[in-house]
Amino acid sequence: xxxxxxxxxxxxxxxxGFILFITIVATIGGFLFGFDSGVINGTVDGLQAAFNSQSxxxxxxxxxxxxxxxxxxxxxxRLADKYGRKSLLLVSAVFFLISACGSGxxxxxxxxxxxxxxxxxxxxxxxxxxxxxIAEVSPAKYRGTLASIQQIAIIxxxxxxxxxxxxxxxxxxxxxxxxxxxxEAWRWMFWMEIAPASLFLLMLLFIPxxxxxxxxxxxxxxxxxxxxxxxxxxxxxxxSEIKASLSNDHNPQLKDLIDKRSGKLKSxxxxxxGLAALQQLVGINVVFYYGAVLWQAVxxxxxxxxxxxxxxxxxxxxxxxxxxxxxxKIGRKPLLKWGSIGMTITLTILTIAFLNAEQTADNKLxxxxxxxxxLIAANLYVFCFNFSWGPVMWVMLGEMFPNQLxxxxxAVSGLVQWSTNFLITWSFxxxxxxxxxxxxxxxxxxxxxxxxxxxxxxVYETKGLELEDMKG
Numbered sequence: 280x281x282x283x284x285x286x287x288x289x290x291x292x293x294x295x296g297f298i299l300f301i302t303i304v305a306t307i308g309g310f311l312f313g314f315d316s317g318v319i320n321g322t323v324d325g326l327q328a329a330f331n332s333q334s335x336x337x338x339x340x341x342x343x344x345x346x347x348x349x350x351x352x353x354x355x356x357r358l359a360d361k362y363g364r365k366s367l368l369l370v371s372a373v374f375f376l377i378s379a380c381g382s383g384x385x386x387x388x389x390x391x392x393x394x395x396x397x398x399x400x401x402x403x404x405x406x407x408x409x410x411x412x413i414a415e416v417s418p419a420k421y422r423g424t425l426a427s428i429q430q431i432a433i434i435x436x437x438x439x440x441x442x443x444x445x446x447x448x449x450x451x452x453x454x455x456x457x458x459x460x461x462x463e464a465w466r467w468m469f470w471m472e473i474a475p476a477s478l479f480l481l482m483l484l485f486i487p488x489x490x491x492x493x494x495x496x497x498x499x500x501x502x503x504x505x506x507x508x509x510x511x512x513x514x515x516x517x518x519s520e521i522k523a524s525l526s527n528d529h530n531p532q533l534k535d536l537i538d539k540r541s542g543k544l545k546s547x548x549x550x551x552x553g554l555a556a557l558q559q560l561v562g563i564n565v566v567f568y569y570g571a572v573l574w575q576a577v578x579x580x581x582x583x584x585x586x587x588x589x590x591x592x593x594x595x596x597x598x599x600x601x602x603x604x605x606x607x608k609i610g611r612k613p614l615l616k617w618g619s620i621g622m623t624i625t626l627t628i629l630t631i632a633f634l635n636a637e638q639t640a641d642n643k644l645x646x647x648x649x650x651x652x653x654l655i656a657a658n659l660y661v662f663c664f665n666f667s668w669g670p671v672m673w674v675m676l677g678e679m680f681p682n683q684l685x686x687x688x689x690a691v692s693g694l695v696q697w698s699t700n701f702l703i704t705w706s707f708x709x710x711x712x713x714x715x716x717x718x719x720x721x722x723x724x725x726x727x728x729x730x731x732x733x734x735x736x737x738v739y740e741t742k743g744l745e746l747e748d749m750k751g
Contacts, residue, residue: 294509298417301486302425305412306432307479308368308405311375313436314475315344315398316564317592318444318468345701347399348406352693355404356411360686363496364412364489367404372480374401379472383462399697407693410677411685415489416509423606423674423742430670431599436475438592443471445589449582494521536687550737551676551688555696557730558672561622562723563664564700565707587654591661598665610742611671612734618667619730625660626724629653633717668730672696679741 351371359367378398385391410426417425451457451464458464490509493502499518507514536548606614632653680688710719 294511295421298421298425298509301416302413302428304479304482304486305368305409306429307475307482308371308409309429309432310436310439311372311472311475311479312402312405312409313433313438314440314472315375315378315402315436316433317437317440317588318472319344344395344399344402345697345704347396347401348403348697349399349694349701351400351403352407352697353403353690355408356686356688356690356693359408359411359492360495363492364408364415365483365486366488367408368412369480369483371401371404371408372476372483374398374404375476375479376473379469379476383466383469403693403697406673406697407676407689410673411689412489414674414677415491415685416487416505418510421607422678423611424603426674426677427599427603427606427670429673430665431596431603434592434595434599434665434669438589438596440468440471441588441592444468445582445586447471490518491521494518536684536691545684547680547684548688548691550739551679551692552695553733553737554672554675555692556699557726557733558668559696559699559703560723560726561619561664561668561730562626562703562720562726563661563669564704565719565723591658594658594662595665595669598662599670602666602670606671606674607742610740611675612738612740614667614671615734615738616731618663618671619727619734621663621667622660623724623727623731625656625663626720626727628656629660630717630720630724632656633715633720636716675738675741 355367355371374397378394378401381394382391382398385394410429413426413429414422447458447464447467456464458467487505487508488501490502490505493499493505499522502521503514503518506517510517536544538545602614632649635649637647676689676692707719710722
Protein backbone atom coordinates (compact mmCIF):
# COMPACT_ATOMS: atom_id res chain seq x y z
CA UNK A 280 0.00 0.00 0.00
CA UNK A 281 1.24 3.43 -0.91
CA UNK A 282 2.19 5.35 2.22
CA UNK A 283 1.46 8.79 0.81
CA UNK A 284 -1.98 10.19 0.29
CA UNK A 285 -3.15 11.25 -3.13
CA UNK A 286 -4.80 14.20 -1.50
CA UNK A 287 -1.97 16.06 0.18
CA UNK A 288 -3.63 19.40 0.76
CA UNK A 289 -4.24 18.80 4.46
CA UNK A 290 -0.59 18.13 5.14
CA UNK A 291 -0.07 21.82 5.97
CA UNK A 292 -2.94 22.98 8.21
CA UNK A 293 -3.37 26.67 8.80
CA UNK A 294 -4.56 26.18 12.40
CA UNK A 295 -1.78 24.10 13.90
CA GLY A 296 -2.14 25.91 17.24
CA PHE A 297 -5.85 25.06 17.47
CA ILE A 298 -5.20 21.41 16.52
CA LEU A 299 -2.51 21.22 19.19
CA PHE A 300 -4.85 22.77 21.75
CA ILE A 301 -7.68 20.30 21.21
CA THR A 302 -5.16 17.44 21.12
CA ILE A 303 -3.84 18.46 24.55
CA VAL A 304 -7.38 18.74 25.93
CA ALA A 305 -8.26 15.27 24.64
CA THR A 306 -5.10 13.82 26.14
CA ILE A 307 -5.99 15.04 29.63
CA GLY A 308 -8.17 11.93 29.43
CA GLY A 309 -4.95 9.99 28.80
CA PHE A 310 -3.37 11.63 31.85
CA LEU A 311 -6.33 10.51 33.97
CA PHE A 312 -6.12 7.06 32.37
CA GLY A 313 -2.50 6.87 33.56
CA PHE A 314 -3.15 8.37 37.01
CA ASP A 315 -6.12 6.11 37.69
CA SER A 316 -4.09 3.08 36.60
CA GLY A 317 -0.94 4.00 38.53
CA VAL A 318 -2.45 5.26 41.79
CA ILE A 319 -3.37 1.70 42.80
CA ASN A 320 0.36 0.84 42.89
CA GLY A 321 0.97 2.56 46.21
CA THR A 322 -2.33 1.60 47.85
CA VAL A 323 -2.04 -2.21 47.88
CA ASP A 324 -0.88 -2.37 51.52
CA GLY A 325 -3.65 0.02 52.54
CA LEU A 326 -6.29 -2.03 50.73
CA GLN A 327 -5.08 -5.24 52.37
CA ALA A 328 -5.17 -3.62 55.81
CA ALA A 329 -8.50 -1.82 55.36
CA PHE A 330 -10.39 -4.69 53.75
CA ASN A 331 -8.44 -7.65 55.21
CA SER A 332 -7.89 -9.22 51.75
CA GLN A 333 -5.48 -11.95 50.67
CA SER A 334 -3.80 -12.55 47.29
CA UNK A 335 -6.94 -13.39 45.27
CA UNK A 336 -8.95 -10.59 46.92
CA UNK A 337 -6.12 -8.11 46.51
CA UNK A 338 -5.74 -9.08 42.88
CA UNK A 339 -9.44 -8.40 42.32
CA UNK A 340 -9.38 -5.08 44.22
CA UNK A 341 -6.45 -3.95 42.04
CA UNK A 342 -7.83 -5.30 38.76
CA UNK A 343 -11.53 -4.50 39.30
CA UNK A 344 -11.11 -1.19 37.48
CA UNK A 345 -10.12 -3.15 34.39
CA UNK A 346 -13.53 -4.82 34.17
CA UNK A 347 -15.01 -1.35 33.85
CA UNK A 348 -12.31 -0.49 31.31
CA UNK A 349 -13.30 -3.44 29.11
CA UNK A 350 -16.98 -2.49 29.22
CA UNK A 351 -16.24 1.22 28.81
CA UNK A 352 -13.95 0.67 25.82
CA UNK A 353 -16.46 -1.60 24.08
CA UNK A 354 -19.53 0.55 24.52
CA UNK A 355 -17.69 3.86 24.07
CA UNK A 356 -16.79 2.93 20.50
CA ARG A 357 -20.38 2.08 19.67
CA LEU A 358 -21.95 4.97 21.61
CA ALA A 359 -19.49 7.42 20.05
CA ASP A 360 -20.82 6.44 16.62
CA LYS A 361 -24.28 7.43 17.87
CA TYR A 362 -23.65 10.41 20.16
CA GLY A 363 -20.21 11.69 19.19
CA ARG A 364 -16.59 11.51 20.35
CA LYS A 365 -16.74 14.66 22.46
CA SER A 366 -19.93 13.56 24.22
CA LEU A 367 -18.31 10.31 25.36
CA LEU A 368 -15.24 12.19 26.62
CA LEU A 369 -17.52 14.44 28.69
CA VAL A 370 -19.21 11.42 30.26
CA SER A 371 -15.82 9.88 31.04
CA ALA A 372 -14.74 13.11 32.81
CA VAL A 373 -17.76 12.91 35.12
CA PHE A 374 -17.04 9.24 35.86
CA PHE A 375 -13.40 10.07 36.68
CA LEU A 376 -14.62 12.53 39.32
CA ILE A 377 -17.08 10.06 40.87
CA SER A 378 -14.43 7.33 41.02
CA ALA A 379 -11.74 9.57 42.53
CA CYS A 380 -14.05 10.72 45.33
CA GLY A 381 -15.58 7.32 46.01
CA SER A 382 -12.44 5.17 45.94
CA GLY A 383 -10.91 7.18 48.75
CA UNK A 384 -14.02 7.19 50.94
CA UNK A 385 -14.89 3.49 50.49
CA UNK A 386 -15.45 1.57 53.72
CA UNK A 387 -15.69 -1.96 52.28
CA UNK A 388 -14.11 -4.00 49.51
CA UNK A 389 -17.46 -4.16 47.66
CA UNK A 390 -17.92 -0.38 47.79
CA UNK A 391 -14.34 0.16 46.66
CA UNK A 392 -14.77 -2.20 43.70
CA UNK A 393 -17.94 -0.36 42.58
CA UNK A 394 -16.13 2.99 42.51
CA UNK A 395 -13.12 1.46 40.76
CA UNK A 396 -15.37 -0.05 38.09
CA UNK A 397 -16.92 3.40 37.53
CA UNK A 398 -13.38 4.73 37.11
CA UNK A 399 -12.72 1.86 34.74
CA UNK A 400 -15.66 2.87 32.56
CA UNK A 401 -14.05 6.32 32.31
CA UNK A 402 -10.59 4.96 31.57
CA UNK A 403 -11.92 2.54 28.95
CA UNK A 404 -13.91 5.25 27.18
CA UNK A 405 -11.03 7.73 27.26
CA UNK A 406 -8.52 5.11 26.10
CA UNK A 407 -10.30 4.53 22.80
CA UNK A 408 -12.00 7.88 22.26
CA UNK A 409 -9.01 10.19 22.81
CA UNK A 410 -6.80 8.57 20.11
CA UNK A 411 -9.78 8.26 17.75
CA UNK A 412 -10.70 11.90 18.25
CA ILE A 413 -7.10 13.04 17.76
CA ALA A 414 -6.80 10.94 14.59
CA GLU A 415 -10.00 12.45 13.21
CA VAL A 416 -8.94 16.08 13.68
CA SER A 417 -5.26 15.72 12.75
CA PRO A 418 -3.58 15.96 9.33
CA ALA A 419 -1.87 12.74 8.20
CA LYS A 420 1.60 14.32 8.27
CA TYR A 421 1.43 14.99 12.01
CA ARG A 422 -1.13 12.40 13.11
CA GLY A 423 1.35 9.94 14.59
CA THR A 424 3.14 12.66 16.53
CA LEU A 425 -0.07 14.20 17.86
CA ALA A 426 -1.58 10.82 18.76
CA SER A 427 1.66 9.89 20.55
CA ILE A 428 1.01 12.77 22.94
CA GLN A 429 -1.72 10.52 24.31
CA GLN A 430 0.88 8.00 25.52
CA ILE A 431 3.02 10.76 27.02
CA ALA A 432 -0.10 11.91 28.87
CA ILE A 433 -0.76 8.35 30.06
CA ILE A 434 2.80 7.96 31.32
CA UNK A 435 2.67 11.48 32.74
CA UNK A 436 -0.40 10.42 34.71
CA UNK A 437 1.35 7.26 35.91
CA UNK A 438 4.44 9.25 36.88
CA UNK A 439 2.38 11.85 38.74
CA UNK A 440 0.53 9.09 40.60
CA UNK A 441 3.81 7.39 41.52
CA UNK A 442 5.29 10.71 42.69
CA UNK A 443 2.15 11.61 44.63
CA UNK A 444 2.05 8.15 46.25
CA UNK A 445 5.71 8.40 47.22
CA UNK A 446 5.43 11.82 48.85
CA UNK A 447 2.13 11.09 50.62
CA UNK A 448 3.41 7.79 52.01
CA UNK A 449 6.70 9.40 53.00
CA UNK A 450 4.99 12.33 54.71
CA UNK A 451 2.65 10.02 56.62
CA UNK A 452 5.45 7.49 57.40
CA UNK A 453 3.61 4.77 55.47
CA UNK A 454 0.61 4.35 53.16
CA UNK A 455 -1.50 2.87 55.98
CA UNK A 456 -0.78 5.71 58.43
CA UNK A 457 -3.16 8.61 59.12
CA UNK A 458 -2.60 11.84 57.18
CA UNK A 459 -4.85 14.92 56.92
CA UNK A 460 -8.34 15.02 58.47
CA UNK A 461 -7.58 11.69 60.15
CA UNK A 462 -7.74 9.75 56.85
CA GLU A 463 -5.05 7.26 55.86
CA ALA A 464 -2.48 8.26 53.23
CA TRP A 465 -3.72 5.64 50.74
CA ARG A 466 -7.13 7.33 50.65
CA TRP A 467 -5.52 10.70 49.84
CA MET A 468 -3.68 9.00 46.98
CA PHE A 469 -7.04 8.52 45.24
CA TRP A 470 -8.32 12.00 46.11
CA MET A 471 -5.35 13.62 44.34
CA GLU A 472 -7.12 12.77 41.05
CA ILE A 473 -10.02 15.14 41.71
CA ALA A 474 -8.10 18.22 40.44
CA PRO A 475 -7.12 16.91 36.96
CA ALA A 476 -10.56 15.29 36.51
CA SER A 477 -12.23 18.66 37.17
CA LEU A 478 -9.86 20.36 34.70
CA PHE A 479 -10.67 17.73 32.03
CA LEU A 480 -14.41 18.29 32.40
CA LEU A 481 -13.99 22.07 32.12
CA MET A 482 -11.62 22.08 29.12
CA LEU A 483 -13.77 19.66 27.10
CA LEU A 484 -16.36 22.41 26.83
CA PHE A 485 -13.96 24.37 24.58
CA ILE A 486 -13.25 21.75 21.88
CA PRO A 487 -15.41 20.89 18.83
CA UNK A 488 -16.99 17.59 17.89
CA UNK A 489 -15.12 15.37 15.41
CA UNK A 490 -15.85 16.62 11.87
CA UNK A 491 -15.97 13.05 10.52
CA UNK A 492 -18.68 12.16 13.05
CA UNK A 493 -20.62 15.29 12.04
CA UNK A 494 -20.45 14.27 8.37
CA UNK A 495 -21.69 10.76 9.20
CA UNK A 496 -24.62 12.35 11.03
CA UNK A 497 -25.25 14.61 8.01
CA UNK A 498 -24.52 17.76 10.01
CA UNK A 499 -22.66 19.18 7.05
CA UNK A 500 -22.69 22.85 8.04
CA UNK A 501 -21.26 22.11 11.49
CA UNK A 502 -18.66 19.79 9.97
CA UNK A 503 -17.64 22.44 7.45
CA UNK A 504 -17.27 25.06 10.20
CA UNK A 505 -15.00 22.75 12.21
CA UNK A 506 -12.92 21.77 9.15
CA UNK A 507 -12.46 25.40 8.14
CA UNK A 508 -11.23 26.15 11.66
CA UNK A 509 -8.86 23.16 11.48
CA UNK A 510 -7.63 23.46 7.89
CA UNK A 511 -8.42 27.02 6.87
CA UNK A 512 -9.09 27.50 3.18
CA UNK A 513 -8.66 23.78 2.52
CA UNK A 514 -11.56 22.87 4.80
CA UNK A 515 -14.09 22.72 1.94
CA UNK A 516 -11.88 20.28 0.01
CA UNK A 517 -11.47 18.10 3.08
CA UNK A 518 -15.23 18.02 3.57
CA SER A 519 -15.68 16.80 -0.01
CA GLU A 520 -13.08 14.10 0.53
CA ILE A 521 -14.77 12.83 3.72
CA LYS A 522 -18.20 12.86 2.08
CA ALA A 523 -16.85 10.92 -0.90
CA SER A 524 -15.36 8.26 1.36
CA LEU A 525 -18.73 7.81 3.07
CA SER A 526 -20.96 8.11 0.00
CA ASN A 527 -21.61 4.38 -0.34
CA ASP A 528 -21.66 3.66 3.38
CA HIS A 529 -24.48 3.25 5.90
CA ASN A 530 -24.61 4.03 9.59
CA PRO A 531 -21.76 2.11 11.29
CA GLN A 532 -22.71 -1.28 12.78
CA LEU A 533 -20.83 -4.10 14.51
CA LYS A 534 -21.65 -6.43 11.62
CA ASP A 535 -19.50 -4.21 9.37
CA LEU A 536 -16.50 -5.99 10.93
CA ILE A 537 -17.52 -9.25 9.26
CA ASP A 538 -16.53 -10.02 5.67
CA LYS A 539 -19.75 -10.67 3.76
CA ARG A 540 -18.12 -13.19 1.42
CA SER A 541 -16.44 -15.38 4.03
CA GLY A 542 -18.67 -14.69 7.02
CA LYS A 543 -15.53 -14.21 9.17
CA LEU A 544 -14.01 -11.19 10.88
CA LYS A 545 -12.13 -8.96 8.47
CA SER A 546 -8.35 -9.29 8.61
CA UNK A 547 -7.95 -5.68 9.80
CA UNK A 548 -10.05 -6.53 12.86
CA UNK A 549 -7.80 -9.48 13.70
CA UNK A 550 -4.77 -7.21 13.44
CA UNK A 551 -6.42 -4.78 15.87
CA UNK A 552 -7.25 -7.62 18.27
CA GLY A 553 -3.67 -8.92 18.07
CA LEU A 554 -2.17 -5.50 18.76
CA ALA A 555 -4.53 -4.93 21.69
CA ALA A 556 -3.93 -8.33 23.32
CA LEU A 557 -0.15 -8.49 22.87
CA GLN A 558 0.33 -5.01 24.33
CA GLN A 559 -0.88 -6.46 27.63
CA LEU A 560 0.42 -10.03 27.39
CA VAL A 561 4.02 -8.74 27.55
CA GLY A 562 3.25 -7.89 31.20
CA ILE A 563 3.84 -4.13 31.27
CA ASN A 564 1.04 -3.35 33.70
CA VAL A 565 2.41 -5.79 36.25
CA VAL A 566 5.26 -3.27 36.55
CA PHE A 567 2.87 -0.31 36.74
CA TYR A 568 0.24 -1.83 39.07
CA TYR A 569 2.44 -4.05 41.24
CA GLY A 570 5.81 -2.32 41.04
CA ALA A 571 5.88 -1.58 44.76
CA VAL A 572 4.89 -5.18 45.59
CA LEU A 573 7.47 -6.60 43.16
CA TRP A 574 10.41 -4.64 44.52
CA GLN A 575 9.39 -5.26 48.12
CA ALA A 576 9.22 -8.98 47.28
CA VAL A 577 12.93 -8.90 46.37
CA UNK A 578 13.99 -7.06 49.50
CA UNK A 579 13.45 -3.32 48.99
CA UNK A 580 11.63 -1.22 51.61
CA UNK A 581 8.22 0.32 50.78
CA UNK A 582 9.84 3.78 50.48
CA UNK A 583 12.59 2.51 48.15
CA UNK A 584 10.08 0.53 46.07
CA UNK A 585 7.89 3.63 45.58
CA UNK A 586 10.98 5.65 44.61
CA UNK A 587 11.90 3.00 42.00
CA UNK A 588 8.40 3.48 40.57
CA UNK A 589 9.06 7.21 40.23
CA UNK A 590 12.31 6.49 38.36
CA UNK A 591 10.50 4.04 36.06
CA UNK A 592 7.86 6.70 35.37
CA UNK A 593 10.53 9.24 34.38
CA UNK A 594 12.16 6.69 32.06
CA UNK A 595 8.74 6.01 30.51
CA UNK A 596 8.25 9.69 29.73
CA UNK A 597 11.72 9.88 28.12
CA UNK A 598 10.89 6.84 25.97
CA UNK A 599 7.60 8.38 24.85
CA UNK A 600 9.41 11.57 23.85
CA UNK A 601 11.71 9.46 21.67
CA UNK A 602 8.65 7.89 20.02
CA UNK A 603 7.07 11.33 19.58
CA UNK A 604 10.15 12.55 17.71
CA UNK A 605 10.47 9.63 15.28
CA UNK A 606 7.08 7.95 14.76
CA UNK A 607 6.12 10.06 11.72
CA LYS A 608 9.64 9.73 10.29
CA ILE A 609 10.40 6.01 10.48
CA GLY A 610 6.85 4.69 10.83
CA ARG A 611 4.82 2.54 13.17
CA LYS A 612 5.91 -0.98 12.19
CA PRO A 613 9.68 -0.53 12.79
CA LEU A 614 9.02 0.88 16.26
CA LEU A 615 6.81 -2.10 17.14
CA LYS A 616 9.38 -4.60 15.85
CA TRP A 617 12.41 -3.16 17.64
CA GLY A 618 10.41 -2.62 20.82
CA SER A 619 9.39 -6.29 20.81
CA ILE A 620 13.00 -7.38 20.34
CA GLY A 621 14.15 -5.16 23.22
CA MET A 622 11.37 -6.37 25.53
CA THR A 623 12.14 -10.02 24.77
CA ILE A 624 15.80 -9.57 25.69
CA THR A 625 15.14 -7.59 28.89
CA LEU A 626 12.32 -9.88 30.10
CA THR A 627 14.60 -12.88 29.58
CA ILE A 628 17.31 -11.21 31.68
CA LEU A 629 14.74 -10.47 34.42
CA THR A 630 13.60 -14.09 34.39
CA ILE A 631 17.19 -15.28 34.81
CA ALA A 632 17.77 -12.78 37.64
CA PHE A 633 14.69 -13.98 39.53
CA LEU A 634 15.70 -17.61 38.98
CA ASN A 635 18.99 -16.84 40.74
CA ALA A 636 17.34 -15.13 43.71
CA GLU A 637 17.56 -16.75 47.15
CA GLN A 638 14.72 -17.23 49.65
CA THR A 639 15.25 -15.33 52.93
CA ALA A 640 14.04 -16.23 56.43
CA ASP A 641 11.14 -13.73 56.21
CA ASN A 642 9.91 -15.37 52.96
CA LYS A 643 11.28 -12.69 50.61
CA LEU A 644 13.67 -13.02 47.70
CA UNK A 645 17.24 -11.76 47.85
CA UNK A 646 18.68 -10.89 44.44
CA UNK A 647 22.16 -10.20 45.83
CA UNK A 648 24.54 -9.57 42.89
CA UNK A 649 21.61 -9.86 40.48
CA UNK A 650 19.88 -6.83 42.09
CA UNK A 651 21.50 -4.13 39.92
CA UNK A 652 21.06 -6.34 36.82
CA UNK A 653 17.34 -6.76 37.54
CA LEU A 654 16.85 -3.03 38.15
CA ILE A 655 18.61 -2.06 34.92
CA ALA A 656 16.79 -4.75 32.89
CA ALA A 657 13.40 -3.74 34.32
CA ASN A 658 13.91 -0.08 33.43
CA LEU A 659 15.24 -0.94 29.96
CA TYR A 660 12.13 -3.10 29.49
CA VAL A 661 9.95 -0.12 30.48
CA PHE A 662 11.89 2.06 28.02
CA CYS A 663 11.49 -0.46 25.17
CA PHE A 664 7.74 -0.72 25.77
CA ASN A 665 7.17 3.01 25.95
CA PHE A 666 8.94 3.95 22.75
CA SER A 667 7.10 1.22 20.86
CA TRP A 668 4.00 -0.72 21.93
CA GLY A 669 2.91 1.87 24.49
CA PRO A 670 2.20 4.75 22.09
CA VAL A 671 2.13 2.91 18.74
CA MET A 672 -0.68 0.49 19.59
CA TRP A 673 -3.00 3.37 20.49
CA VAL A 674 -1.90 5.39 17.46
CA MET A 675 -2.62 2.48 15.13
CA LEU A 676 -5.99 1.61 16.67
CA GLY A 677 -7.04 5.24 16.27
CA GLU A 678 -6.05 5.43 12.61
CA MET A 679 -5.90 1.93 11.02
CA PHE A 680 -9.65 1.32 10.63
CA PRO A 681 -11.58 2.91 7.73
CA ASN A 682 -14.14 5.56 8.72
CA GLN A 683 -16.99 3.04 8.47
CA LEU A 684 -15.28 0.58 10.84
CA UNK A 685 -13.53 2.90 13.27
CA UNK A 686 -16.08 2.95 16.10
CA UNK A 687 -16.81 -0.79 15.92
CA UNK A 688 -13.15 -1.72 15.40
CA UNK A 689 -12.15 0.35 18.42
CA ALA A 690 -14.95 -1.22 20.45
CA VAL A 691 -13.78 -4.77 19.82
CA SER A 692 -10.07 -3.98 20.11
CA GLY A 693 -10.63 -1.96 23.29
CA LEU A 694 -12.65 -4.79 24.82
CA VAL A 695 -9.85 -7.25 24.08
CA GLN A 696 -7.14 -4.88 25.35
CA TRP A 697 -8.77 -4.25 28.69
CA SER A 698 -9.96 -7.85 29.15
CA THR A 699 -6.38 -9.03 28.63
CA ASN A 700 -5.16 -6.30 30.99
CA PHE A 701 -7.60 -7.61 33.62
CA LEU A 702 -6.43 -11.21 33.13
CA ILE A 703 -2.75 -10.28 33.49
CA THR A 704 -3.31 -8.01 36.50
CA TRP A 705 -5.70 -10.33 38.34
CA SER A 706 -3.49 -13.39 37.82
CA PHE A 707 -0.17 -11.86 38.92
CA UNK A 708 -0.58 -12.25 42.71
CA UNK A 709 -1.53 -15.90 42.14
CA UNK A 710 1.38 -16.45 39.75
CA UNK A 711 3.65 -14.83 42.32
CA UNK A 712 2.40 -17.26 44.98
CA UNK A 713 2.42 -20.24 42.60
CA UNK A 714 5.28 -20.22 40.07
CA UNK A 715 7.11 -17.17 41.44
CA UNK A 716 8.50 -14.08 39.78
CA UNK A 717 10.72 -16.07 37.43
CA UNK A 718 7.79 -18.12 36.12
CA UNK A 719 5.57 -15.08 35.64
CA UNK A 720 8.23 -13.08 33.82
CA UNK A 721 9.14 -16.12 31.74
CA UNK A 722 5.56 -16.17 30.43
CA UNK A 723 5.71 -12.47 29.56
CA UNK A 724 9.02 -13.06 27.73
CA UNK A 725 7.39 -15.78 25.60
CA UNK A 726 4.53 -13.45 24.61
CA UNK A 727 7.05 -10.72 23.79
CA UNK A 728 8.83 -13.14 21.46
CA UNK A 729 5.50 -13.97 19.78
CA UNK A 730 4.87 -10.24 19.28
CA UNK A 731 7.96 -10.02 17.03
CA UNK A 732 6.49 -12.64 14.70
CA UNK A 733 3.08 -10.95 14.76
CA UNK A 734 4.44 -7.54 13.79
CA UNK A 735 6.63 -8.86 10.97
CA UNK A 736 3.90 -11.01 9.48
CA UNK A 737 0.61 -9.18 10.02
CA VAL A 738 1.06 -5.46 10.75
CA TYR A 739 1.09 -3.02 7.84
CA GLU A 740 2.41 0.53 7.83
CA THR A 741 -0.05 3.45 8.16
CA LYS A 742 2.46 6.33 8.21
CA GLY A 743 1.36 9.19 5.96
CA LEU A 744 -1.99 7.72 4.95
CA GLU A 745 -5.11 9.86 5.17
CA LEU A 746 -7.92 8.26 7.18
CA GLU A 747 -10.04 8.21 4.03
CA ASP A 748 -7.37 6.00 2.39
CA MET A 749 -7.42 3.29 5.08
CA LYS A 750 -8.65 -0.05 3.76
CA GLY A 751 -10.66 -2.67 5.64
